[in-house]
Amino acid sequence: MRTEKIGIEATSVFFPERIETAKDLSKKTGIPEQVIIEKFGLHQKHVSDDSMQATDLGIEAARKILSKIDPLSIDVVIYFGSPHKDYLVWSCAPKLQYELGTKNAYAFELMNVSSCFPIALKVAKDMLRSDEKIKNILLVGGCKESQIIDYENPRSRFMFNFGDGGTAALLTKNSSNSEILESSIITDGSFYEDVRVPAGGSKLFPSLETVKNRQHYIDVLDPSSMKERLDPVSIPNFEKVIRQAVQNSGYSLQDIKVLLPLHTKRSMFRELLHTLQIPEENTIYLDHHGHMSALDPCVGLHFAQEQGKLREGDIAVAVSAGTGYTWAATTIQWG
Incomplete structure (x- = not known):
C-alpha cells in the first residue's frame, strides 16, 4: 500500500x-526534404557545437530547476542520458554533482541507451520509497548523438533524426504535482549486436585503421535483417509495456490522456x-527536435505541461525503446 506520493515535482529542458x-x-544525405519531413517526422533538430558536451547540455537544463530550490537539498543525482559523453571510459555523474552544486548528493549513472527515462523513473521511485533518508532525486540527461552520425553511411539512415539537447526532472516524496505509478519493461537480447559504434571498445580498439574505415560512428550491422526481426515485435512490445504499466497502476489503455513516446519515424x-486508440493531439511528437537518446519522454513531459495537456488526475505514460533491445513504460498520474 502506498503511503507517500512519490512524483515528479519539476522538469526542465x-x-x-x-x-x-x-x-x-x-x-x-541526398534524401528529399519532404521525405525527411513526412517519413522521418523531422522539420528540424538542434545540434551542439564543440563548446558543449552531453553533460553540459544536461547541466544547463538542471540549473533551471535548481534556480528554484536549494541545490543542497538534493540527495541523489542520476545521469540517465546518452552513453556518448565527454570521454569513453568515464563517469559523468561526479561532474554533474560538482557543477550543479549538489554537494550533499551522491551521484551515479543509469545507462540503457534510448529506453532509460521510464526505467530511471522506476529506479528513482523505488529508491525514494525504500530509503527514508532520501527526499529528493535529480534526474539529468544530455544528448550529443548528432555527432556520431555518418551521413554517408546508408545503413545508419534511420538514425539521421538524432539531435542534441538536455533535460532534467526532480523527483520528491509527497510531490504536489504528480505521482509515479507502475512500470513495465521488456528486453529481447537477440538484438544485442545490431546497433553499435563498432570501434572504441575492447572488441575493436581504436587504431588508424578504425578511423580510416569510419568505424567510430554509430552503425547497423545488417539493416534488412534487423528490420525483418524487429518489425513483427516492435509495436506489440510497445503496446504490451504500455498496457501492463497502466493496468498495474489500476487503470486501462482507455484512461491514458497523454502519451509521451520517444521520437520515431x-x-x-x-x-x-x-493500436492504442489514442488521438494524435494527446501526444507529444518531437518533429522540431528529433530523437535525443533517452531524453525524449522527459522532454515530452515538459512540453505537455507547457502546452496545458495535463490536468488534475490525468494519466500519462512515458514510453521508450532502446537498441539491444529494451521497451519500457512508466505511468504517471498528474496533479
Missing part, C-alpha cells in the same frame, strides 16, 4: 542554439497511436 533543418539534412508513431 535546454537546447543548443544551432538548428539543422530538413533542408540542411537533405543536402547532407512518423509511420511507426501513427501505427502505435492507432
Whole structure:
C-alpha cells in the first residue's frame, strides 16, 4: 500500500542554439526534404557545437530547476542520458554533482541507451520509497548523438533524426504535482549486436585503421535483417509495456490522456497511436527536435505541461525503446 506520493515535482529542458533543418539534412544525405519531413517526422533538430558536451547540455537544463530550490537539498543525482559523453571510459555523474552544486548528493549513472527515462523513473521511485533518508532525486540527461552520425553511411539512415539537447526532472516524496505509478519493461537480447559504434571498445580498439574505415560512428550491422526481426515485435512490445504499466497502476489503455513516446519515424508513431486508440493531439511528437537518446519522454513531459495537456488526475505514460533491445513504460498520474 502506498503511503507517500512519490512524483515528479519539476522538469526542465535546454537546447543548443544551432538548428539543422530538413533542408540542411537533405543536402547532407541526398534524401528529399519532404521525405525527411513526412517519413522521418523531422522539420528540424538542434545540434551542439564543440563548446558543449552531453553533460553540459544536461547541466544547463538542471540549473533551471535548481534556480528554484536549494541545490543542497538534493540527495541523489542520476545521469540517465546518452552513453556518448565527454570521454569513453568515464563517469559523468561526479561532474554533474560538482557543477550543479549538489554537494550533499551522491551521484551515479543509469545507462540503457534510448529506453532509460521510464526505467530511471522506476529506479528513482523505488529508491525514494525504500530509503527514508532520501527526499529528493535529480534526474539529468544530455544528448550529443548528432555527432556520431555518418551521413554517408546508408545503413545508419534511420538514425539521421538524432539531435542534441538536455533535460532534467526532480523527483520528491509527497510531490504536489504528480505521482509515479507502475512500470513495465521488456528486453529481447537477440538484438544485442545490431546497433553499435563498432570501434572504441575492447572488441575493436581504436587504431588508424578504425578511423580510416569510419568505424567510430554509430552503425547497423545488417539493416534488412534487423528490420525483418524487429518489425513483427516492435509495436506489440510497445503496446504490451504500455498496457501492463497502466493496468498495474489500476487503470486501462482507455484512461491514458497523454502519451509521451520517444521520437520515431512518423509511420511507426501513427501505427502505435492507432493500436492504442489514442488521438494524435494527446501526444507529444518531437518533429522540431528529433530523437535525443533517452531524453525524449522527459522532454515530452515538459512540453505537455507547457502546452496545458495535463490536468488534475490525468494519466500519462512515458514510453521508450532502446537498441539491444529494451521497451519500457512508466505511468504517471498528474496533479
